[in-house]
Amino acid sequence: MSGAPASARPGPAGGRPAPLVALFTLLTVALALLVILSVTVGPEPLPWTATLEIVLHQLTGGRLFSSPCPGVTSAECGRWVQVVWDARFPDLVLAVAVGAALGLSGGSLQGVFRNPLADPYLLGLSAGAALGASSVYTFDLEPANRAFVLPFLAFVGGLIPGTVIYLAARSGRTSPQTLLLTGVALNAFFSAILATFLLYNPVANISVSFWLLGDLEYATWGHDGLVVPVVLVVGVLLLLRAREVNLLQLGPDVAQSLGSDPRRLTRQVILLTTVVTAAAVAFAGIIGFIGLVAPHIVRRIVGVDYGRVLAGSALVGGALLVVAWDVAQVVIRSVIVPVGIPTAFFGALFFLYLLYRPSGLSRAGGPA
Numbered sequence: 097m098s099g100a101p102a103s104a105r106p107g108p109a110g111g112r113p114a115p116l117v118a119l120f121t122l123l124t125v126a127l128a129l130l131v132i133l134s135v136t137v138g139p140e141p142l143p144w145t146a147t148l149e150i151v152l153h154q155l156t157g158g159r160l161f162s163s164p165c166p167g168v169t170s171a172e173c174g175r176w177v178q179v180v181w182d183a184r185f186p187d188l189v190l191a192v193a194v195g196a197a198l199g200l201s202g203g204s205l206q207g208v209f210r211n212p213l214a215d216p217y218l219l220g221l222s223a224g225a226a227l228g229a230s231s232v233y234t235f236d237l238e239p240a241n242r243a244f245v246l247p248f249l250a251f252v253g254g255l256i257p258g259t260v261i262y263l264a265a266r267s268g269r270t271s272p273q274t275l276l277l278t279g280v281a282l283n284a285f286f287s288a289i290l291a292t293f294l295l296y297n298p299v300a301n302i303s304v305s306f307w308l309l310g311d312l313e314y315a316t317w318g319h320d321g322l323v324v325p326v327v328l329v330v331g332v333l334l335l336l337r338a339r340e341v342n343l344l345q346l347g348p349d350v351a352q353s354l355g356s357d358p359r360r361l362t363r364q365v366i367l368l369t370t371v372v373t374a375a376a377v378a379f380a381g382i383i384g385f386i387g388l389v390a391p392h393i394v395r396r397i398v399g400v401d402y403g404r405v406l407a408g409s410a411l412v413g414g415a416l417l418v419v420a421w422d423v424a425q426v427v428i429r430s431v432i433v434p435v436g437i438p439t440a441f442f443g444a445l446f447f448l449y450l451l452y453r454p455s456g457l458s459r460a461g462g463p464a
Contacts, residue, residue, distance in 0.1 A: 116404060119397070123411045130418050131192060135184045137422045139429050142176060150180045190315040190379060191421045191435070192414035193323045195386055196331065197376040199413020201369040202387025203394070203406045204334050207341035208365045209272040212450075215388045216373040219275075219366070220257035220282030222384075225377040227286045227293070228253025230304045234293045246307075247319070251378035257282040258370025265363045272362065310383040310436025312421060319379045330372040331410055337361060338403035345400070383420075383436045385443020386413050392450060416442075 153164040201216035228249035343351040348358040394408035420438040
């Protein structure tokens, strides 16, 4: 299942990467502008100029604009501020954080497993988190505090399969392929328990099914305040291991001869990606394909150095999920469409493109 060493393949433009500082600055600015423009999207479209003024007013505490929406009546302005700052902006901040978490996780796992198809959900994290979330609806736990009980149990559920795989990796007797197959088995096991839960309480099926398709509609600033720091801290820790991941592409023996410990690196990456993916799933539900697609897109732009790949995957993952949020808002204006549906459509088509293009997965960091 593992691919050929990614470092053995040339990057784009004959192996010369694009000017990285300018490129990542452009990606960051583009992501910020995309978020601002996305705030105007929804059942009630808003002028983008008013949206920008409101966001800048709120971010600067009124230092840039004394009034959040000049030229508008106070009643109308108050309603716009509520829509922009309290309803839509927390959703989009969470979308960026969750997309970044999944992109980072996908890129890191593809690197340590040397497998272009590795994905954070392949380790069974999604099924474990789904089981934790479904228990809230199945057994009607803490209905008054569900907004925080559900993410907590989903987070704990996501940690369980990740911990099992971490312990298996710690034993030192399992190959990367065995660890991936362990994740597949855990996914099936937890999915079976989830199906049993839903049979026990069919009424919970609707709520659980909506959450399983990805749910950003009820994000709050409190949720963002919990997820964003986790993504930032774990992202830095993963970037610090990018050099070792690059060495691992030459093979475990070569990496070890150059001073890296492949088994320790694999354990660390599994632990970090488990934590950040569980945090993302806990507050956003199951959103597929971001962790698979984002690293492939980035590798085609900046080459195969994992310092660039991980940073780019975070930015591209956030942008992909923001675009999916936009599509979910406008595809059927009278219905709340789970954000996981657009990502599944796009991800499946992109995945098929990777598989059936003439060079296969070779330019995307995988075997031809």
